[in-house]
Structure formats: C-alpha cells, structure tokens
Amino acid sequence: MRFSGFGIAALATIADAAPTFHRNQARQNVTTASERLGLQWLGGNSSLPKILVLYTGGTIAGGSIYGALDDTQYGQLQITGEQIIARNPYLLNHTQLAVSNWTTEDDGSTGTNDALVMNMTRFAHDALCSEDSDIDGAIYTHGTNSLEETGFLMDLLVNCGKPIVAVGAMRPWTHLSFDGDANFFDGVMLAANPESRNRGLMVAFNARIIPGFWITKLHSTNPNAFGATAGGDLGLFINSLPVFFNTPSQPIFKHEFSIEEVSSDPSYPALPKVDILYAAREFDGKLVLDAQANGAQGVVIAGTGNGGIPSGDDEIEEALEKGLQIVVGTRSPFGPSSPARTPTYAKSGLVHVIQARIMLQLAIASGYNMNQTIELFEGKFREDIGQSWSPGS
Structure with a gap:
C-alpha cells in the first residue's frame, strides 16, 4: 500500500x-x-x-x-x-x-x-x-x-x-x-x-x-x-x-467502545465483516446464509416498517445457530425499529441501519455474543418502554 x-x-x-x-x-x-x-x-x-x-x-x-x-x-x-x-x-x-x-x-x-x-x-x-x-x-x-x-x-x-x-x-x-x-x-x-x-x-x-x-x-x-x-x-x-442551541450532551443510546480492545480483534487493522441486506416483499432468507458463507460475522437487515422481515425466518434461524449475529433496523429514514418481546436477534432501535452496521462491527470486535449485542442495541430502549428482557427469560 x-x-x-x-x-x-x-x-x-x-x-x-x-x-x-x-x-x-x-x-x-x-x-x-x-x-x-x-x-x-x-x-x-x-x-x-x-x-x-x-x-x-x-x-x-x-x-x-x-x-x-x-x-x-x-x-x-x-x-x-x-x-x-x-x-x-x-x-x-x-x-x-x-x-x-x-x-x-x-x-x-x-x-x-x-x-x-x-x-x-x-x-x-x-x-x-x-x-x-x-x-x-x-x-x-x-x-x-x-x-x-x-x-x-x-x-x-x-x-x-x-x-x-x-x-x-x-x-x-x-x-x-x-x-x-x-x-x-x-x-x-x-x-x-x-x-x-x-x-x-x-x-x-x-x-x-x-x-x-x-x-x-x-x-x-x-x-x-x-x-x-x-x-x-x-x-x-x-x-x-x-x-x-443547548449545553453539551451526548446521545443516551451512544456506547463508547475501547479502541485498544477493538484493535485486538483478529480483523485488525480492519473490522469484522458485516453486510447490509434490504428487506422487501418476498425477502429471500438465503441471502443471510449467503452472506455468512461469504465470511460475514454479522448482518444488518433494513427491515420494513418498524423493523419487520416479511419472510426467511427459517434461514435466519439457521444462520443464528451457526453463530451469525443479526441486527434488524428499518428502511424508513426516520423512526425506530422496536424490540420484540422475546428477541432472537437485535432490533436497532433509533440507530439507522448504516450506523447499526458499524456498531455491530465494533460489538463483534469487542467480543460480544448475540445476547450482549441485543442488550447493546435494545437495553435503554426496553427500559424506557417498560419491556424488560434477559437471556433465558
């Protein structure tokens, strides 16, 4: 280079x-x-x-x-x-x-x-x-x-x-x-x-x-x-x-990662591979498996509406079982992707899908598992709407 x-x-x-x-x-x-x-x-x-x-x-x-x-x-x-x-x-x-x-x-x-x-x-x-x-x-x-x-x-x-x-x-x-x-x-x-x-x-x-x-x-x-x-x-x-307009403040949903910890990941000097998929009617769940087969450690899906995925549940479940981490946002430019009552993957909350990809990369590089990633994206959102969740509940 x-x-x-x-x-x-x-x-x-x-x-x-x-x-x-x-x-x-x-x-x-x-x-x-x-x-x-x-x-x-x-x-x-x-x-x-x-x-x-x-x-x-x-x-x-x-x-x-x-x-x-x-x-x-x-x-x-x-x-x-x-x-x-x-x-x-x-x-x-x-x-x-x-x-x-x-x-x-x-x-x-x-x-x-x-x-x-x-x-x-x-x-x-x-x-x-x-x-x-x-x-x-x-x-x-x-x-x-x-x-x-x-x-x-x-x-x-x-x-x-x-x-x-x-x-x-x-x-x-x-x-x-x-x-x-x-x-x-x-x-x-x-x-x-x-x-x-x-x-x-x-x-x-x-x-x-x-x-x-x-x-x-x-x-x-x-x-x-x-x-x-x-x-x-x-x-x-x-x-x-x-x-x-206001005195200094930081976004409530922001998480500060350790640059030293992220730089210790095997992906160094880059970041773990995370792909973005766009959901629409007749979404093909095999795209998730294909991304994983192509080396992705995570996938962010731009879901419909409030973070919906029209189809592909079986393939998504298979990918999760194989260790893929999944975050689902919304393809809408504004508004949240709200948590499910019993999650299997993370919903991005108010974090846009482009930013969610980077946040997931940093989470994977920091050693997070899927449940920790769910907490990272959803924890404060769940607290605010009174919808608590913990692994195994």
Missing part, C-alpha cells in the same frame, strides 16, 4: 502488525504529540488553537474539466489539504492547522476501505487523547457518500472530550457555487471553539451543526444534503461562527 504525504507516526501506525498503535516513537527530546507525530503547523501565531486536518479527499478536493456548471461528472482535477487551506486566508487568523494526508494512490479510499478508516481513527485518538497531546481538536474532509460512516465510527472510538468535525462538499471546487470553502472554514471554527468540547463528533455542513451519531445523507445532490435521523441539529453558523 502506497500513501502520500503522511506524517511519520501515521506510516508507522499503518505498518504495525500488532494492535499496540499507541506506543512511544523512537525520537529523541520529544515533548508533545505534534512533535512525536511529525506534524507541521501552518500559521505564525503559536497562541492560537491547534486543529488537526485529516485529509481524505472527497468532492471538497475534486474539480471538473467540464466547466463551472458541472456538479456530477467531476473528479479529474484534485487539490490537496494545504491548497484547501490556502484558498481561505482567514483560517490562519484564527487557528494553527496541520494536515495529515489519508489518501492512497492505488488502495482505495476511506469510502471503500475499513482498514484505512480504522488507522485514521487510531491516529486521531493518539493525536487528541494521548497524555502528551497539545492539539485542541480535529476536522476531517470526506466524500459525502460515506462521511456519516466514518463519523459514527470515530464518535464511538475517540471520546476524550476534544471535538472532531466532519466537513465535505456537494459541489466541486471548479463549480460557480462551490460550498466546500464555507464548510471547511465553519468546521475549523467549530473544532477550535471551546464550547464544542464534550459534544461528540459533529458535522459542519451548509451552515448547520449536526450530531455525528445521528447524521445521515438525505439528498444525493443538494448542498443541504445531511440531516439527523433523531434529536435534531446541535446549532448553526452565523457569520461562520458556531451558535449552539
């Missing part, structure tokens, strides 16, 4: 064959995480907040050779993280920025590669949460097709209170109405704001502040592409400054 523009520690992290990614680097007289990770800070005022830029490309970095009206066939032109920063001279009046490049030449992207996303998450955890950290927050650029997946994963694994903000764009930088510059600036200002601490991962998009736990892409082309499946926005940007 060939990477371009990585810091020293990022390369070391990816090359490691064991999950001891948070270890001392062999460097003399190192006193801060910035020095240890080889970060080069842009900006001349050392008193300003340090914001790490995790650059993964995406539409925000893509341009088109087809003119200023094209917003569907772009990608032939690319700009770097440093070039994005240079487009806005106001950024370095407010922050110091260092770019860590997470693009590859020939091995996919964070939209296609779990191992790359996990290595970036480990790097972010080290940079922000280590005892020698001198970094105030981070943002990551990302293609919008899977921005929510990376955000949800990082939200469950990097939890030391420092803000991480996702940014992207729906239009290429060659477009006459490019939205990426504003989203990037807003994201940096959000990550640098002291009031952003202890709110979990956030998304800065179209002058909105959206929680990373609930975020999903609701429109394929509109600049106002993202929204929350539950809970609503956290705030908005006025004059490119964050204005929050």
Whole structure:
C-alpha cells in the first residue's frame, strides 16, 4: 500500500502488525504529540488553537474539466489539504492547522476501505487523547457518500472530550457555487471553539451543526444534503461562527467502545465483516446464509416498517445457530425499529441501519455474543418502554 504525504507516526501506525498503535516513537527530546507525530503547523501565531486536518479527499478536493456548471461528472482535477487551506486566508487568523494526508494512490479510499478508516481513527485518538497531546481538536474532509460512516465510527472510538468535525462538499471546487470553502472554514471554527468540547463528533455542513451519531445523507445532490435521523441539529453558523442551541450532551443510546480492545480483534487493522441486506416483499432468507458463507460475522437487515422481515425466518434461524449475529433496523429514514418481546436477534432501535452496521462491527470486535449485542442495541430502549428482557427469560 502506497500513501502520500503522511506524517511519520501515521506510516508507522499503518505498518504495525500488532494492535499496540499507541506506543512511544523512537525520537529523541520529544515533548508533545505534534512533535512525536511529525506534524507541521501552518500559521505564525503559536497562541492560537491547534486543529488537526485529516485529509481524505472527497468532492471538497475534486474539480471538473467540464466547466463551472458541472456538479456530477467531476473528479479529474484534485487539490490537496494545504491548497484547501490556502484558498481561505482567514483560517490562519484564527487557528494553527496541520494536515495529515489519508489518501492512497492505488488502495482505495476511506469510502471503500475499513482498514484505512480504522488507522485514521487510531491516529486521531493518539493525536487528541494521548497524555502528551497539545492539539485542541480535529476536522476531517470526506466524500459525502460515506462521511456519516466514518463519523459514527470515530464518535464511538475517540471520546476524550476534544471535538472532531466532519466537513465535505456537494459541489466541486471548479463549480460557480462551490460550498466546500464555507464548510471547511465553519468546521475549523467549530473544532477550535471551546464550547464544542464534550459534544461528540459533529458535522459542519451548509451552515448547520449536526450530531455525528445521528447524521445521515438525505439528498444525493443538494448542498443541504445531511440531516439527523433523531434529536435534531446541535446549532448553526452565523457569520461562520458556531451558535449552539443547548449545553453539551451526548446521545443516551451512544456506547463508547475501547479502541485498544477493538484493535485486538483478529480483523485488525480492519473490522469484522458485516453486510447490509434490504428487506422487501418476498425477502429471500438465503441471502443471510449467503452472506455468512461469504465470511460475514454479522448482518444488518433494513427491515420494513418498524423493523419487520416479511419472510426467511427459517434461514435466519439457521444462520443464528451457526453463530451469525443479526441486527434488524428499518428502511424508513426516520423512526425506530422496536424490540420484540422475546428477541432472537437485535432490533436497532433509533440507530439507522448504516450506523447499526458499524456498531455491530465494533460489538463483534469487542467480543460480544448475540445476547450482549441485543442488550447493546435494545437495553435503554426496553427500559424506557417498560419491556424488560434477559437471556433465558
């Protein structure tokens, strides 16, 4: 795998064959995480907040050779993280920025590669949460097709209170109405704001502040592409400054996983294989068995209505007996997949199926069995609706 523009520690992290990614680097007289990770800070005022830029490309970095009206066939032109920063001279009046490049030449992207996303998450955890950290927050650029997946994963694994903000764009930088510059600036200002601490991962998009736990892409082309499946926005940007609606809080249904424990799973440096299936009339239960035969350790089913599966019960039961873990959500964009009175598999509650896949991956990597996964997804929901359950009951 060939990477371009990585810091020293990022390369070391990816090359490691064991999950001891948070270890001392062999460097003399190192006193801060910035020095240890080889970060080069842009900006001349050392008193300003340090914001790490995790650059993964995406539409925000893509341009088109087809003119200023094209917003569907772009990608032939690319700009770097440093070039994005240079487009806005106001950024370095407010922050110091260092770019860590997470693009590859020939091995996919964070939209296609779990191992790359996990290595970036480990790097972010080290940079922000280590005892020698001198970094105030981070943002990551990302293609919008899977921005929510990376955000949800990082939200469950990097939890030391420092803000991480996702940014992207729906239009290429060659477009006459490019939205990426504003989203990037807003994201940096959000990550640098002291009031952003202890709110979990956030998304800065179209002058909105959206929680990373609930975020999903609701429109394929509109600049106002993202929204929350539950809970609503956290705030908005006025004059490119964050204005929050409430004091800091975390989603009740959020579970913080140990990044060290997850990284000890045999799937390292990636995550256990979990597939998503879409349920409709005459759903074929053999698809579940096929996924298992193809190496899946878990399956998330986007069920009908309140988490229903029209058919395939026998095959699902067989897969469960063979050790497959199953979570059933709803294909509806809003609303819960509610628990059954006597469960055999987990219902996802208010967690959207895209996020449920990542949550199941982390649960399997953390050693959860099916009953523990049911408790993970359903426990608080059952408590709230007075429908308790325990294995064997």
